[in-house]
Amino acid sequence: MDELHYQPAHALLTQLEAGTLSSETLVTALLARIHEHNPAVNAIVTLDEALALEQAREADQKRTTGAATGALHGLPLTLKDTWEVSGMACTAGATALRNYSPERHADVVQRLEDAGAIILGKTNVPVYATDLQSYNKLFGVTNNPYNANHTPGGSSGGAAAALAAGMTPLEVGSDLAGSIRIPAHFCGVFGHKPSRSLVSFRGHIPGPPGTQSQPDLAEGGALARNAKDLELLLKVIAGPKPVDGRCWQLEMAPSRLNTLKQTRVGLWLEDPLCPVEKELTDGYRALGTTLADQGALVSEANHPLLNLAACRTCT
Structure with a gap:
C-alpha cells in the first residue's frame, strides 16, 4: 500500500471511519511530508500546525464517542490562498494583503x-491569481515537484504542486481561463472547473475582500489525484450560497454513461494561434486511438467556432 501521503482521499476516509487510522496520525504524517518537501517546492505558504493537530484530536474524540460525522470527517487538506479562512492569512499573493486575516469563512470553507x-x-498563487505560473513577492516562486526548472502552472499552481508532492490529499482551486486546468495538466493531477455558480464564490479573492458578486467566467473547483476524489470533494463544496438557499437546490442526476461505447470524443489539437508541442499532440492522438480501440467514437472536431481566430472576433 502507498504511504499515507499518496493514498487517495476516499481510501484515507475509509480507514478513518474504520478506526484503523486516526486523524492525528494522518495530520502528523502530512506535516512531516510538508517539512521534508515543501522547502524545495514552495507550494504551501501558510501553515497552522497547532490548530490542525488540535482539530485532529477533536475529530478522533468525536468519532470514538459516536458523534455525528461529515463526509470529510478528520481529513486534512490545504486550500488555494484565495479562499478566506477565518483567522488565517489570505493574501491572494498580493503585498497589499500581507496582513489581511478574514473574520469569516468563505462559503466553500464553511462547507468543508x-x-x-x-x-x-x-x-501559493501569483498576484491576485492572474498568471499562468505561481510567483509573488510575498512568498516567492513555486516549483514543479517533478522538475524544479519547470513551473507547476497557475494560478492554482501551489495547489496542484502540493497534491503532486503528496502534501495534501485534496485541494480547492479557482479557474477563470485555466487556473485549475493548467496546473492540473502541468503537475499530472486531476482538476475540474464546474458549471457556472455550482460552487459559491463568496469569500474568494479576487474580487476585493467582502465582495458578494462573482466575476464573469471565474469558478471554484476541486483538485485531486484521481477522478473519484474529485467527485467526493465536489459533492461537499457544490451548492447554493446560503443567501440563495431558498431559491434553488442541487439535485444532479448521475451520469447515464456506463461504458466507453456510449461516449463521443472530439480532438481539437492544432490551431495556428496556439501551437502545441508535437510531443503532446502525439500523446493526445495516441490516447484517442486507445479510447477508440475500447469502443469510444473518436473523431477530429470540426466546427467553424473551433478556431481561435473566430473566437477572438466573436461579439
Missing part, C-alpha cells in the same frame, strides 16, 4: 468544515 475537514494551510 461542516463536512469535518481540517484546513492545514494555504497554497
